[in-house]
Amino acid sequence: MAKKKKKEKLLFQSPKGMRDIMPNDQFYWDKVRGAINKVAEIYGFSRIDTPIVESAELFERSGKATDIVEKQMFFLKAKGGDRLVLRPEGTAPIVRAYFEHGLAKAPQPIKLFYFGPMFRYEQPQAGRFRQHYQAGFEILGGDANPVYDAEAILASYGLMEELKIKNLVVKINSLGCRQCRPLYVKKLQEYYRKRKNLICKDCRYRLAIRPLRLLDCKKEKCVELKSGAPLIVDKLCRDCREHLKEVLEYLDGVSLPYSLDPYLVRGLDYYNKTVFEFFLATEEENKPNIALGGGGRYDYLSEMIGVKRLAATGSSIGAERLIEAMKFYKPTVAKKEAEVFLIHIGKEAKKKGFVILEQLRRAGIRAMEIFGKESLRSQLRVADSKKSRLALIFGQKEVFEESIIIRDMEGGAQETVPLKKLTEEVKKRLR
Numbered sequence: 420m421a422k423k424k425k426k427e428k429l430l431f432q433s434p435k436g437m438r439d440i441m442p443n444d445q446f447y448w449d450k451v452r453g454a455i456n457k458v459a460e461i462y463g464f465s466r467i468d469t470p471i472v473e474s475a476e477l478f479e480r481s482g483k484a485t486d487i488v489e490k491q492m493f494f495l496k497a498k499g500g501d502r503l504v505l506r507p508e509g510t511a512p513i514v515r516a517y518f519e520h521g522l523a524k525a526p527q528p529i530k531l532f533y534f535g536p537m538f539r540y541e542q543p544q545a546g547r548f549r550q551h552y553q554a555g556f557e558i559l560g561g562d563a564n565p566v567y568d569a570e571a572i573l574a575s576y577g578l579m580e581e582l583k584i585k586n587l588v589v590k591i592n593s594l595g596c597r598q599c600r601p602l603y604v605k606k607l608q609e610y611y612r613k614r615k616n617l618i619c620k621d622c623r624y625r626l627a628i629r630p631l632r633l634l635d636c637k638k639e640k641c642v643e644l645k646s647g648a649p650l651i652v653d654k655l656c657r658d659c660r661e662h663l664k665e666v667l668e669y670l671d672g673v674s675l676p677y678s679l680d681p682y683l684v685r686g687l688d689y690y691n692k693t694v695f696e697f698f699l700a701t702e703e704e705n706k707p708n709i710a711l712g713g714g715g716r717y718d719y720l721s722e723m724i725g726v727k728r729l730a731a732t733g734s735s736i737g738a739e740r741l742i743e744a745m746k747f748y749k750p751t752v753a754k755k756e757a758e759v760f761l762i763h764i765g766k767e768a769k770k771k772g773f774v775i776l777e778q779l780r781r782a783g784i785r786a787m788e789i790f791g792k793e794s795l796r797s798q799l800r801v802a803d804s805k806k807s808r809l810a811l812i813f814g815q816k817e818v819f820e821e822s823i824i825i826r827d828m829e830g831g832a833q834e835t836v837p838l839k840k841l842t843e844e845v846k847k848r849l850r
């Protein structure tokens with residue numbers, strides 16, 4: 420029996436949880452970038468790019484009691500003692516930029532979008548990386564109108580639709596406001612305190628520090644217990660109830676499929692009122708149904724980072740998860756074929772062939788070659804594997820006569836044409 424060759428361990432590999440985006444995947448990334456730009460333009464969002472590195476305090480203030488801020492930030496050792504981190508998310512930096520650039524002076528609200536890498540020190544697993552990309556849509560300023568929550572949802576939904584992702588569902592909840600949420604949290608804590616012995620160790624910690632996350636535990640015994648817990652939707656104040664109702668009415672108006680999920684809480688601390696996440700309605704076999712994206716209203720975030728109150732809402736989508744879903748619906752993509760393949764025979768032909776290739780490329784023709792191989796047969800084989808439409812055969816005789824043979828790779832017909840007319844003849848055949 421043939422022994423399986425052991426894979427050699429390389430001295431250097433990409434850092435844990437971070438990936439190279441290889442050429443075969445670039446098709447999907449290009450599609451994502453194109454769709455983001457298109458949807459942003461349609462919905463009236465302008466592009467903003469903030470630095471990948473920000474002050475640690477920006478995030479610490481915006482999400483003290485969250486895993487993302489408490490446990491998952493990548494700190495940088497910077498000269499001068501600045502406390503800097505690789506950004507774990509894009510929303511707090513956008514709020515910072517809004518005030519730093521005086522955007523409050525422009526007509527409100529301001530609609531901004533971004534696409535870039537985020538960093539979280541997580542345990543890597545399916546759909547969860549330490550470097551991941553997010554496309555985000557944020558609406559800042561103006562009044563805290565429910566219509567903007569609906570717009571933020573629609574922009575992200577539109578992005579996924581543009582990428583032909585089907586069976587999407589939006590789960591929505593409200594986390595209330597400074598008036599009604601503390602009353603609800605008290606009730607929730609009362610419920611869980613009475614059942615402290617029945618919940619997992621993590622949830623006992625959550626009970627004291629971040630009680631809303633009790634609703635998010637996936638452990639079986641905690642899931643069971645959750646069904647009896649008080650629901651925030653029953654405890655919302657009038658204003659928050661009305662706000663949620665209006666968001667849903669806007670979504671109903673455009674027939675967007677959503678489901679109310681009274682247990683939905685978010686991994687970041689800065690939300691009030693509307694929160695939502697996007698899921699695929701059809702579950703893939705053996706794969707956890709993780710959120711493609713999420714977001715919500717964050718009217719208090721600006722105050723948390725030390726500036727004045729700013730009504731704001733937004734959403735973001737994870738590109739890796741988006742691409743996973745795209746591959747589910749379109750698992751393979753035809754690569755762009757070479758249009759012509761230059762085959763050289765002899766040293767002189769190689770030298771002149773190089774110039775010919777450049778001429779064709781400057782005329783916008785996808786021209787390939789394999790200068791490392793010399794025999795006609797092996798070059799033709801490569802031309803065939805690259806699915807080239809035409810092969811250009813260039814040997815000693817052709818160099819001497821200033822001509823070249825054009826061979827149709829499908830039919831096998833070939834014709835000798837003057838070199839001078841090559842570009843024109845190739846274009847004619849490709850048309």
Ligand code: HAM
Pocket residue numbers: 507508509510539541546547548549550551552553555556557686687710711712713714715717732733734735736737738739740
């Ligand atoms: P988030 O839910 O933490 O929200 O992240 C948004 C999306 O980024 C997730 O739904 C997921 O698709 C993707 N994502 C997050 N972490 C990872 C990871 N470790 N690996 C792969 N993908 C990941 C935010 O970050 C908020 N800033 C969203 C927002 C915008 N809220 C208001 N405006």
